[in-house]
Amino acid sequence: MPMLLDPSTKYRPYTPLNLPDRQWPSKVLRKAPIWLSTDLRDGNQALANPMTIEQKTIFFKTLVKCGLKEIEVAYPAASDTDFSFVRGLIEGGQVPDDVWIQVLTPAREDLIKRTVESLAGVKHAIVHMYNATCPCFRDVVFRNSKEDTIALAIKHTKIVRQLTDEATAKYGTKFKYEYSPETFTQTEPEFALAVCEAVKTAWGKAGTGEDRIIFNLPATVEIAPPNHYADQAKREKIVVCLHPHNDRGQGIAAAELALMAGADRVEGCLFGNGERTGNVDIVNLALNFYTQGVSPNLDFSDLQSVIDVVTACNDLPIHPRHPYAGELVFTAFSGSHQDAIKKGFEAQRVRHAEAAKTGEMQYWDIPYLPIDPADLGCSYEAVIRVNAQSGKGGIAYLVQQHLGLDLPRKMQISFYQVIQEIADREAREMRVDDITAAFRSTYKFGGSKYEGRLVLKSHKVASEPADESASGDEPADERRLFDGTILVDGVLRVIRGDGNGPLSALLDALSTHLDLHYAIREYSEHSVGEGSGVKAASYVEIVPNLEDAKSTRKSAESWWGVGVDSDIAGSGLRAVLSAINSAIGDRTLPELKLSVGFNAKSGQADVASAIVHSLHLELPRRLQASFFEVAQRAARETDGHLSFSDVVALFRETYHYELPNTPGRVVLRKYKMENVGDDGGKQLTGDFIWDGKPRQMVGHGTGPLSALLAVLNSQINGTLSAREYAEHSIGEGSDVKAVSYVELAYDAEGKRTTAWGVYSDQDITASGLKATVLATNQLNVDIKPFVDGQ
Ligand SMILES: CC(=O)SCCNC(=O)CCNC(=O)[C@H](O)C(C)(C)COP(=O)(O)OP(=O)(O)OC[C@H]1O[C@@H](n2cnc3c(N)ncnc32)[C@H](O)[C@@H]1OP(=O)(O)O
Numbered sequence: 109m110p111m112l113l114d115p116s117t118k119y120r121p122y123t124p125l126n127l128p129d130r131q132w133p134s135k136v137l138r139k140a141p142i143w144l145s146t147d148l149r150d151g152n153q154a155l156a157n158p159m160t161i162e163q164k165t166i167f168f169k170t171l172v173k174c175g176l177k178e179i180e181v182a183y184p185a186a187s188d189t190d191f192s193f194v195r196g197l198i199e200g201g202q203v204p205d206d207v208w209i210q211v212l213t214p215a216r217e218d219l220i221k222r223t224v225e226s227l228a229g230v231k232h233a234i235v236h237m238y239n240a241t242c243p244c245f246r247d248v249v250f251r252n253s254k255e256d257t258i259a260l261a262i263k264h265t266k267i268v269r270q271l272t273d274e275a276t277a278k279y280g281t282k283f284k285y286e287y288s289p290e291t292f293t294q295t296e297p298e299f300a301l302a303v304c305e306a307v308k309t310a311w312g313k314a315g316t317g318e319d320r321i322i323f324n325l326p327a328t329v330e331i332a333p334p335n336h337y338a339d340q341a342k343r344e345k346i347v348v349c350l351h352p353h354n355d356r357g358q359g360i361a362a363a364e365l366a367l368m369a370g371a372d373r374v375e376g377c378l379f380g381n382g383e384r385t386g387n388v389d390i391v392n393l394a395l396n397f398y399t400q401g402v403s404p405n406l407d408f409s410d411l412q413s414v415i416d417v418v419t420a421c422n423d424l425p426i427h428p429r430h431p432y433a434g435e436l437v438f439t440a441f442s443g444s445h446q447d448a449i450k451k452g453f454e455a456q457r458v459r460h461a462e463a464a465k466t467g468e469m470q471y472w473d474i475p476y477l478p479i480d481p482a483d484l485g486c487s488y489e490a491v492i493r494v495n496a497q498s499g500k501g502g503i504a505y506l507v508q509q510h511l512g513l514d515l516p517r518k519m520q521i522s523f524y525q526v527i528q529e530i531a532d533r534e535a536r537e538m539r540v541d542d543i544t545a546a547f548r549s550t551y552k553f554g555g556s557k558y559e560g561r562l563v564l565k566s567h568k569v570a571s572e573p574a575d576e577s578a579s580g581d582e583p584a585d586e587r588r589l590f591d592g593t594i595l596v597d598g599v600l601r602v603i604r605g606d607g608n609g610p611l612s613a614l615l616d617a618l619s620t621h622l623d624l625h626y627a628i629r630e631y632s633e634h635s636v637g638e639g640s641g642v643k644a645a646s647y648v649e650i651v652p653n654l655e656d657a658k659s660t661r662k663s664a665e666s667w668w669g670v671g672v673d674s675d676i677a678g679s680g681l682r683a684v685l686s687a688i689n690s691a692i693g694d695r696t697l698p699e700l701k702l703s704v705g706f707n708a709k710s711g712q713a714d715v716a717s718a719i720v721h722s723l724h725l726e727l728p729r730r731l732q733a734s735f736f737e738v739a740q741r742a743a744r745e746t747d748g749h750l751s752f753s754d755v756v757a758l759f760r761e762t763y764h765y766e767l768p769n770t771p772g773r774v775v776l777r778k779y780k781m782e783n784v785g786d787d788g789g790k791q792l793t794g795d796f797i798w799d800g801k802p803r804q805m806v807g808h809g810t811g812p813l814s815a816l817l818a819v820l821n822s823q824i825n826g827t828l829s830a831r832e833y834a835e836h837s838i839g840e841g842s843d844v845k846a847v848s849y850v851e852l853a854y855d856a857e858g859k860r861t862t863a864w865g866v867y868s869d870q871d872i873t874a875s876g877l878k879a880t881v882l883a884t885n886q887l888n889v890d891i892k893p894f895v896d897g898q
């Protein structure tokens with residue numbers, strides 16, 4: 109059947125009230141009403157499977173926890189379950205002293221008796237009686253005249269009065285009386301008033317404060333706009349109570365307008381459960397007050413646990429778009445919303461910091477979010493969710509929240525394209541984990557799982573004065589020398605470069621050693637974290653290094669990279685490698701080939717690469733230079749060529765590195781290192797072998813090496829001194845070892861000779877001492893003759 113073209117032939121419009129001097133539309137709500145939850149009655153009676161006693165008990169406790177002080181707990185005459193539930197609450201002492209339980213009864217003597225019986229022994233109770241008053245019910249359901257209807261209400265009010273007086277005498281119960289002209293909204297207003305007047309007289313003890321009679325105005329069926337309902341909510345020394353239903357979807361509006369018109373109390377259910385389209389939603393109403401800065405006197409700070417109880421007990425879901433409580437209400441998918449929320453949070457942070465200084469109010473003012481989700485116990489996790497409708501702002505917000513990285517605007521755009529492409533291709537929402545994983549793998553960021561083809565293993569950046577001759581009148585900037593070990597497709601390589609800063613020095617090294625020619629177009633950085641754990645985050649945009657600076661700057665192609673490190677130069681270097689990893693894709697990189705000797709093509713760094721790759725030794729720069737000379741000499745002495753393994757074998761031989769039976773005139777067999785004095789001085793007591801003879805000797809110094817040098821210098825003519833010392837670890841976990849590099853200078857008879865010692869040991873002090881002994885044995889030291897007994 110089609111819908112009617114002229115519905116006026118079937119449906120009568122409501123009759124509006126003519127109140128030309130109504131004032132309430134300009135009133136503002138500044139105080140929350142008295143709340144009554146009727147979840148356990150009106151809500152319960154509307155369920156396909158009414159709640160069990162256990163469910164009602166859990167629900168009741170939740171309502172008490174939320175701060176409800178008046179709770180309609182049952183229609184006790186309806187069923188044994190409802191009656192027993194009320195008895196259980198009272199006998200089990202589960203009703204707090206400041207909570208009034210309310211019970212509903214129709215205007216029938218047998219049912220009123222049963223109802224009041226259910227309340228035996230309670231401290232505070234509200235008996236709520238109803239009879240329908242509108243023409244349709246008078247004519248059809250009760251077949252009563254107006255007079256009969258009033259008489260019914262009077263008679264049964266008197267019965268309630270008598271029974272409650274008896275209960276008060278017996279148990280000391282304090283009662284309130286609530287009367288509902290059911291179907292109030294369909295009743296002639298003047299008749300509803302007449303019934304209420306008659307009931308008030310019949311009750312006979314309506315007073316002030318707790319003795320006020322409650323007149324409830326049920327919108328049993330919502331039939332008119334909310335202003336019409338509000339027009340009827342006038343007050344006269346009574347509690348005017350609202351009981352809105354939601355047939356026209358106006359329950360909230362009707363309650364708010366009627367409160368503006370002067371009502372005092374609202375009956376409703378959590379999340380709007382109840383007959384048909386439900387009762388007015390108490391959570392929604394209460395939080396509307398809250399967001400106007402008015403305390404609702406209810407606590408929904410753990411809203412999810414309330415949702416869990418209510419949905420389990422009612423066996424009804426909450427719509428995902430339900431105000432305040434729906435799963436999606438604090439969620440923004442669309443780009444412009446996300447962007448506005450992100451900007452809103454940033455601006456609010458600044459505004460609140462300022463207000464904290466001046467003592468001004470820190471108001472909540474975030475686009476699209478009328479309430480702080482945190483006030484309801486929700487995290488911001490769900491606020492911004494990403495799908496193909498989302499923009500850069502929301503994605504950047506999630507990266508900031510979850511990785512602590514505040515991406516520069518252009519990088520946001522670049523990463524947005526990555527996410528957009530995945531979301532579109534896979535036609536699905538991108539969860540936070542998807543986004544952070546995409547970020548990590550795009551920028552090779554965050555640990556070995558996301559490593560790229562180039563990985564920075566260790567580096568040093570040194571400075572040296574720039575070439576003065578080239579600098580004109582201005583003082584010359586310092587040049588930076590980059591020395592690093594990087595993993596290139598799994599092969600450790602030493603690379604070196606120089607530039608006017610650490611990043612350009614790295615780019616120079618990549619250009620020299622790996623044929624990668626890029627320039628930096630944009631760079632920014634910020635700190636991450638606070639206090640001693642603070643780190644630096646750097647972002648770079650690289651472009652191909654083209655012939656001229658202008659084309660380079662204007663390049664259409666660019667790649668972004670990010671790096672985090674406790675050291676700001678380190679974070680920049682990592683950011684450059686992150687960007688380079690994106691730029692190279694799967695392009696083939698030049699392999700490490702050694703060519704030492706005649707027509708040599710390999711430099712010091714290539715030879716050092718062979719050592720770091722095979723032995724994991726990151727040689728100090730001067731040792732690289734020294735060993736390079738050794739290698740070149742060896743190449744000249746052979747056929748002019750050294751293979752990769754020849755170079756490694758040559759290193760081992762030259763420095764007796766990890767060879768058995770290390771030869772030498774001086775051997776340190778055992779030692780003991782002790783702290784002496786108050787200034788951190790060291791005393792070394794060592795079992796030595798000097799020219800084959802065992803000797804125990806003691807030396808003092810400011811550290812272990814100087815204590816050893818003191819022993820050595822006491823036994824030789826001339827002086828040994830440490831020129832350079834370096835150390836690093838090799839391996840990981842329980843296999844970790846320390847390797848020490850010591851360069852000694854020997855000054856004797858006006859001549860200086862130098863030599864390196866390299867030693868690895870699980871004990872870092874031992875590695876330094878033994879490297880020093882090895883260096884000593886490389887030098888032709890003049891050992892003093894031993895005097896017996898020394
Ligand atoms: C709008 C609301 O939400 S009102 C509350 C509605 N809630 C409920 O009805 C749930 C609980 N109700 C029940 O369990 C039952 O209906 C009971 C126990 C109250 C009564 O059961 P029964 O005696 O079997 O009657 P029934 O369920 O058929 O109710 C209709 C009778 O009550 C009468 N009635 C209905 N409302 C009222 C009232 N407020 N006052 C007096 N009588 C009433 C009807 O006129 C009808 O009487 P009739 O049999 O003489 O024609």
Ligand SMILES: CC(C)C(=O)C(=O)O
Pocket residue numbers: 150212238288290291324326327328329351353
């Ligand atoms: C009994 C009354 C208050 C009622 O529930 C209604 O009319 O909706």
